[in-house]
Amino acid sequence: RFKDERSDFISLLKLWDDFEAQKAHLTRAKIRSYCRDSFLSFVRMREWHETHSQIMEVIKGEFEFKLNMVPAEYPEIHRALLAGLLSNVCLRQEQSEYVGARGARLHIHPGSFLFKVKPKWIISAEQVETSKVYARTVAAIEPEWIERVGAHLVKQQHYDPHWERKAARIAVHERTQLFGLTIQAGRKIPYERVNAVEARELFIRHALVQMDYDSRAPFMAHNIKLLEEADYLQQKGRRVDLMVDELWLFKFFEERVPPEIVNGVTFEVWRKSVEALKPDFLKLTQDDITVKVDESVDDLNFPDHCMVGGLRLPLQYRFEPGHVDDGVSALIPLQLLNTLEESPFRWLVPGMLRDKVIALLKSLPKTLRIHFVPVPDYADRILPMLDFAQGDLLAQLSSALKRTGGISVPTASFREELVPDHLKTNYLVLAEDQRVIDRGRDLSALKQKHSKDAGQSFKQIASEAYLMTGCHEWTFGDVPVTFDGSHEGSRVFGYPALVDEGQSVGLRILEAREEAQLVHEGGLARLLALSLAKDLKYIRKNLRVDAAAELACGRLGAHPLFYKDLGKERALRDDVVARLLAATYLEDQVEIRDFASFSERMEAHRKELMVRSDEMGAIAQKIMQLHAEVLRSLDKAPDGKIKEDVLFQLSRMIYLGFWIKTPWAQIREFPRYLTAIQHRLQKAGQDPGRDARQRVDLEPFQSAFWTMMEKYQGRRVPERHPFRWKLEEFRVSLFAQQLKTAYPISVKRMEEALKTLEPSG
Template identity: 25%
Template sequence: MPDLPQINYPDLPVAQRRDEIMRAMRAHQVVIVVGETGSGKTTQLPKMAYELACEEGKDGRVGCTQPRRLAAATVAKRVASEMGTALGDRVGYQVRFVEKVQSETSIKFMTDGILLAETQRDRDLRQYDTLIIDEAHERSLNIDFILGYLKNLLKRRKDLRVVVSSATLDAGMFSEYFSGAPVVNVEGRTFPVEDHYLPAVSSGEDLTRHVARAVEWVSDIDASGDVLIFLPGEREIRECADVLEGRDFNRTEILPLFARLGLDEQERVFRTGGPNRRVVLATNVAETSVTIPGMVYVIDSGLARVSRWNPARQIQRLQVEQISQASARQRRGRCGRVSDGVCVRLYSEEDHDLSEEYTDPEIRRSSLAGVILRMKSLNLPDVREFPFLSPPSAKAISEGHRTLEEVGAMEKTGHLTEIGRKLARLPLDPRLGRMLIEASQRNVLDPVMVMVGGMSVMDVRERPQEKQAEADTAHKKFTDDESDFLTLLHIWSAVGTFRERRRFKRNQLRKYCKQNYLSFRRVMEWDQIVSELGRLVRDTLKVKTQALSSERSQWGDEGEMHKSLMAGMPMQFGFWDKEKRAYRSTGGREFAIFPGSGLFGKKKPEWLLGYELVETSRVWARKVAVIDVRWVEELVPHMCRHRYHSPHWDEHQGSVYGKETVLCGGLTIVDGRKVFYGRVNPVEAHEVFVREAVLGGGLRTRGEFLDRLDEVRDEVEGAEHKLRRGGGLWSEEAVYDFFYDRIPVEICTAKAFQKWRTTGDHEKRLMVTVGDCVWGEIDDLAAFPDVVWSGEKSYDVSYTEAPGERADGVVFEIGMDEVVEFPDHLVGWGVLGLLEERVYLLIRSLPKSQRQVCSPGREAAQVFVEEWDGWEPSRDILIELADFLSRRSGHVIDVGMFDESRLPDSLRPKVRVWSDSEDELDMGEDVAEIRKKLTGLMRERREIRVNEAWEMTGGEGWDFGDVPEVTDDGVFPALVDEGKTVGMRAFLDRAEADESHRAGCVRLFQIDQASQVDYVRRKFPIGMMGKMMVPVMDAGTGDVMVDMLRVACEGAMGRVLPRNAEDFATASTEGKGEIYACASRVAEGFDTMVESYRRVSDWVEDNRGDRHLHVVAEDLAEEIEWLLGSGFVWRAGYQRMSDYGRYFLAMEERLKRLASLPLVKDDEKRERVQQQWNRWFGAWKKAPEQVALWSIGWLMMEWRVAEFAPSFPRKVKVSEKRVASMIEDLDIHG
């Protein structure tokens, strides 16, 4: 230490107590100095310590800590000035990333964080003779850690002096902590301060009005004295500023002051001597860190935003709270420095007295991760044993340990990992340091350093109240829609264009920042931080860094960047819960995207990473980015929990697989991922393999043992159905145990099993017997045969135990070919094994009197079965049973007395009929009824078989040989019209065959005489009226003209259609010249019909609404519908086409008679005709293609002529009786 220089002390209160303070420092290792605001303790105590060290000949430094960088630099400048030395020589300072200290520096001001960092390199802090811990009342984490560290260090270094100073300090607690250290109290003020309490007039008075009222009160006293107003936050400052500006106070300037304020606006606060009164609206930044000169009045809202960390939910709460009494004294001390002061408190004196005496130490409301990490690296005692002034809560300690575990810095045992040891050497928050370590491993260190630096400073974007829209527009070009962290890179890239040789062109950058609403000061600070981070990682991680390119494509993989960030905040992610309309994060927390984020207001990403969660009016995530949830498992596998479930056999893979669910912090990040279960749980995988692969049929390669197993299973299941012991014989567990005991437990894949099975005699060991698969013994099954004989014919029998289903019990299984020959009586007898119970229940179904004479019923049933055992019955069981009971009882027992409906389905045997394709056609107890239902199908089946000999297609000439009208086996061959060709097939119905043969012969004739037919088609002799009506009658299809040509050809061929080639050739040759003549007769009949049709149809339309004649109109309408229905010309044919004119003229005759005779006469005839007409007409409407119905239709027309136009000639004799008989023959019901 050089010779003692001349040290001058200003006229300050602490200088007046110099001798007392220095005596205490000589006598004690630790001295507590409580110096009120304005006492000069911060600037004068270092000089006293330096003076004392010089006196004692010590050459160590005096170290002075400050909680804030600004204070450390400002105080160092002031002390250097007072001591007449350049800053950085005898007096210097060091803050994060800035060091103005050299080897000759005797007094060193620094932030408490710097001193903490030095403990890692110099465990006993040998460079210092004296350490002064200033503003100790703030009780930050760093201050508490330093105090605890020094408490232990003082035991080793008896030569070390420690001075603890503050304006508002719990001196007694500090003195006790340092073993009764002396306390020196120093008065601070020069001028007195008046206290006034001005609480809210009511609970409804909001803060802005309250503040305005206080300013008005002060203005009434003194309209010129500067006023400092303490408010909790920026929002309240802006709201109050708006209200005060509106009050238009005389010669008054309203000035905000908060940490985010731009540099120019901050400097306005410190300018004094202007013409206007200053009213400064400030946060608690003005309590200790910043001294605003000239303040006469202080208005204290009594509120402050306090950051509180919730260790259980990992949420940083930034909430408004009532300040402590110590903070109230600090705020009060900001006035009365240049003249008498006034402190106006916007709360009651009672509220002041009830408030906490001191603000909670930060250690009790913050995360302890960084402190624990440093303590671990310094091999200090466990945090629970460390001598903190105020020991942290158990929850806070647990949260700190959890954070270190999350970022991979500490194992669950408490030992530091390699990453933890690296982090301990970085003077950064462990989360930020972890990001840099990860980034260096992923080759994205440079962009992540920029991001970390950007997260370490306040938002560089400024948003002045009066220019918010302009600021938002300017900032939009920087905004990234998926990541606020990339937004930082965009800003960095933009300002980086103003660099030259790694240095900023400051004037140009300043201008750019102003134009784009960026804080020049914060950008420069950001740049310093990034530079220092580069130095730190180069020194600590031994990696190279370089300036970030302005080209986004050169930044590196953006996914790797976000993974690096996530490594430092692995539990700060969440997913969008659509139901709750919020993000759900780890630990059950819910949050929303902060409005200042570039992702705010956009479509919600499914997964999101958030740098910090801050709770104000709700929980907000600041600085967020879209992430891939798969990163979680990659980055923090140690924080993930794995659950395995749903093991199952995967036949395609030939292995047992399961599903894996991965959870992290209570969130499902992987759900249902396929995983090989043999690795997870080999024993359970083997169990699944046996149950699902071996026993469940999951093996693709079958062995003989499986065929044997199927045989045994079928045998046992058949026995169960026969004995009606469903599930009572087969034991799945017994089968499982058999295979489980024989297949090695390590086998759970098809490949391993196949290799084992085909080795040695292992296959033989897997051959089961019935005894291996059942419970107990199986009864004799001889009474339950699989085949029942009737004469020389056998019928298959099946057994099913399915109560409530149709197939329950015994079923005879037969094919369609067996339906006709199956003995009707056979069903009722069933099988011998169930016969006794069936007979017993039949006896029980008898009426009471008959039942009594047959009792005991069980004995009678046994005797009946014994008599028939071995005999083949030939009659119905009810007949045989009635005869038996009549003989046995001596009373008449009739068959009709039995009530089979009272028997359960299982004792009512049935017959089931199967098609050739093994489709069930019908099932029931009544064989005759089944035959009736299947008549149509059996007919079709016979027709198909018959046509195997007759069916031909594609003929263009008579290549069919002779076509008989009927064959010896009763079928009817006929030609078939195929459109452009002609075929042949056999029919079972003569009428259908005749109609088909008619059409086929006409088509063959048209093919044979194509030229002449085409000529007649073109020259068809139809009249003008007929031509006009054709489109009406065929609805534009053209069928009428086509069919008229067809029936003309029919007429030309003659009345008898050919059945062989010779007859066809004759008919074709002779008919060629008759085609046109026949066409003329067809056209003549059509033209005649058309004229009459028009008159009749007009009458029908005119009288449909008539109250009396509408029934006649409807009757005629149905008659016309039949006559002119689809295909009516072909249906009528050549012979009947000429009758159409007569039918319509008969209708006209009916209308004439209506005009001359009473209506009742027509009604009588109509009602008589309609009794049969309605039955027939309804059937025809349903099946107009049925040929047999056409025949009845023509007879109906002749009957109508006879009834309504008796004077007209008729082709056939007809009567109601004849018509009714034909309808009955077709089984037509009305």
């Protein structure tokens, strides 16, 4: 009944209280019986009582202490015991083992009520050694009591002073120990309690120099803005010597902030009193932070935006070698990704062009590079010859090297993979909420990865911002060449075009300029067809093509790479009439963008339709006839490689819907190209080896062009590219010289044309 599972001392106190209560109303004989029944020694209990009485007499008499009127609680009792038993404090280490003062190992005595409880911290009345060292008369205590009672014996260690932004102070970890026992292992306390001088220095460094401090003080916003602008200027110029360092800033504030300021609370009180008299006392100035001025690091050489095809894109700069965004980054909204080409970005910005040119010259093979040493000097000679951001950088560089050194350097000789990353534009692809969803220095790879998402995003935003459909006459107003606007916060840049909807015309914004030009032409042709319906009905009916030609045209295969939008069923007469309208009203003429121009053009060329229709019908008939003959001749081709190459040529020239995509100026040459194939097949039977050698001359140019077109992912129209028809003329010069070419063509001329072939992007 006296048991207390927290403290053997409390168990003894309960025993004392019960004995005193019994003694107050029992006779001496009954007290003896009480002790016997309670397994207590009457003699020892009497001695205890007498000792207590003697102590109380001394306390009341000599010391004149008064007794507590309120019974002491558990903490008070054990803190009092702790004052005399500090060396008997123990900490549990393992299941039942404790560590005491100075590393002593001991256990709770089995006779203790706490033997099974095993508190973490205990105090004992004594420690005895038998087979083991035992702590007897034990009580559970709190470690905080040890620090309070034994403050004069507790040792303190402080480590890791650090800045706490939220608390606006320097904090430090504190470890406290008593006789080798760790009481607190990592408590955080304000550092000014330990070292006020260092706390002040660290506060100034973190809060005022590094500005890692939440304050609404005007000086803070002013200084942050000033230093960020100066640092960004350094980032642009890839410099570290234009502005003061942290040591200077520390001295600036250290001279102004008084010694008693050690944290955010004391600082704010002082700041408000000072700024009431001197509002600019803590504000930095441009002169304060400027070490030197470099006039070349300006907005002209390092602009914050770049213009790409009429689109104004933000630029960001970072000077941190090894970082993924080191260099200059262009911020590109996802919906605009497909509208961009890589060529303009190769120029970087004017302030970085010299380093880019030096890197490109160093990337040349040694056999070429030795002609341009020292490289920096040659770069300085070349730079004035370059027309910044006009055309392809590598083509201009090749031309400039030819003029300065007389050495021909093909653009393919520049190994861009050897150019450091910071000298290549970094592309940051942004979602609608301006999050960076991807980044990289290969625009083609980013476009390929996000082409579908970018296209869908563009179409959705563009259709909501700029859309008309189902029109049968010109009701669009003026149609601009480009559209640069926004819809619900999203940027839209594209190329408006009239769209052929079959029996009507619509208005859309498209991503690519060439695609828009071609689609706009088709839309205009459909609008013309609706306006000239009676004339075209007669022309279509009387077009000079027979049933065999129409049937053969319907059996043509689709283009192997592009134009899935052309469908699987087309009528030769409809396609020829569409090209007739385009050739008469649109090709090689100023693009129609308003109603007045449309009406004027329609009436001005109306009489030409009939004349052109006769010629076009005859050409259509001839093309299908020659195409059929070539296919029959292929069965007799002496070499499978020859047949493969001819089929490659035909599939990209005469496919289902080629009348829609190919300008009339090129279609009218098709009979000559087909006749050239016939001559080739005839001669190949006599000398297959010669044909193979000629294919070797053709292959590099053909491969380069179609590889480029595939990388454009349909954003370029091969039939509108001059190099596409140079390939056909080159074929004529190789395989059928007797037919003559439309203009001089040779391997050398093809090589020159290849140098200026617009890079993919």
